[in-house]
Amino acid sequence: xxxxxxxxxxxxxxxxxxxxxxxxxxxxxxxxxxxxxxxxxxxxxxxxxxxxxxxxxxxxxxxxxxxxxxxxxxxxxxxxxxxxxxxxxxxxxxxxxxxxxxxxxxxxxxxxxxxxxxxxxxxxxxxxxxxxxxxxxxxxxxxxxxxxxxxxxxxxxxxxxxxxxxxxxxxxxxxxxxxxxxxxxxxxxxxxxxxxxx
Amino acid sequence: xxxxxxxxxxxxxxxxxxxxxxxxxxxxxxxxxxxxxxxxxxxxxxxxxxxxxxxxxxxxxxxxxxxxxxxxxxxxxxxxxxxxxxxxxxxxxxxxxxxxxxxxxxxxxxxxxxxxxxxxxxxxxxxxxxxxxxxxxxxxxxxxxxxxxxxxxxxxxxxxxxxxxxxxxxxxxxxxxxxxxxxxxxxxxxxxxxxxxx
Numbered sequence: 001x002x003x004x005x006x007x008x009x010x011x012x013x014x015x016x017x018x019x020x021x022x023x024x025x026x027x028x029x030x031x032x033x034x035x036x037x038x039x040x041x042x043x044x045x046x047x048x049x050x051x052x053x054x055x056x057x058x059x060x061x062x063x064x065x066x067x068x069x070x071x072x073x074x075x076x077x078x079x080x081x082x083x084x085x086x087x088x089x090x091x092x093x094x095x096x097x098x099x100x101x102x103x104x105x106x107x108x109x110x111x112x113x114x115x116x117x118x119x120x121x122x123x124x125x126x127x128x129x130x131x132x133x134x135x136x137x138x139x140x141x142x143x144x145x146x147x148x149x150x151x152x153x154x155x156x157x158x159x160x161x162x163x164x165x166x167x168x169x170x171x172x173x174x175x176x177x178x179x180x181x182x183x184x185x186x187x188x189x190x191x192x193x194x195x196x197x198x
Numbered sequence: 199x200x201x202x203x204x205x206x207x208x209x210x211x212x213x214x215x216x217x218x219x220x221x222x223x224x225x226x227x228x229x230x231x232x233x234x235x236x237x238x239x240x241x242x243x244x245x246x247x248x249x250x251x252x253x254x255x256x257x258x259x260x261x262x263x264x265x266x267x268x269x270x271x272x273x274x275x276x277x278x279x280x281x282x283x284x285x286x287x288x289x290x291x292x293x294x295x296x297x298x299x300x301x302x303x304x305x306x307x308x309x310x311x312x313x314x315x316x317x318x319x320x321x322x323x324x325x326x327x328x329x330x331x332x333x334x335x336x337x338x339x340x341x342x343x344x345x346x347x348x349x350x351x352x353x354x355x356x357x358x359x360x361x362x363x364x365x366x367x368x369x370x371x372x373x374x375x376x377x378x379x380x381x382x383x384x385x386x387x388x389x390x391x392x393x394x395x396x
Contacts, residue, residue, distance in 0.1 A: 082352070084343075120394055124390070134328075134329045138334070153280075154275075156354040192321035
């Protein structure tokens, strides 16, 4: 009688274990997908950091002194002659600093795939940073376009004939920034995916 | 004997019902919160639509003819004298069209609070549209700033002394666009919240 009871108990314990295994059966695959998403998120953040930092440095170190000068004036162009380019440097610096600060969160998401609150926090700040970065990049693009083409209607002359290397440098530094914008859109998409699977 | 079995059956059925009630016990509150979030999402989309459409129309109808003219030239400024403003109008028009198209999805989310795939789709397109809208708004802001202040270093003169009402109109039309940018950041945050509760 006692043995029978013991056997029943063992069977119950087995059933409970089985039940647990069943309940948590779908979680490992979900966590697996989320871990993959988090790792991809980490890589994209690193790439975006490289892009924004590169852009900030490339623009921030841009200046050109023309080989001729008159008695009083030296023909020299620096990035901060145009306030928009200063904004570009500041925006890129802020975003790259944010990206570095967000990396620990990204690692935390790799380790704990089911974290939700930190993900929502990141979605919010990611979107705000995306807006800041896009603002800097496209404002600079508008000015660079003007520098290249000028505008005859309002008498703004193209300055790229004189400051050739200055123009090339500023145009080139937009690339990193716009790539980072595209990466941010992907990062937000990944966050949405991960949140839906938590 | 038969009655006993029937009673047992009824008890079982009762237990099953109780179990179901327990399982789905937390879902109604979650759905309630999600419904609230979806309704807020709908309202924000409507507001953003008004903002972007207003911006597009305000900028698209901007022109000014000065009261004096020479024999050959009439002094006239239109928004499409500056390509950036054309981009602004196009970007705002695209985004407001997108917002109208996204309203049915928003209504669908109010009705079916647990929908996930459509939410992720919207997060992706919302982010892309946020980038487009910010690009248009900030590029125009850069040009408007230049029109107001000019830039002595590169000999671009402020045109707002002559074209005063033109400048005021273009500056004002930025407001709706930048408000819509802020609304888009909120909309993405709400989508993240809703996704985490699905």
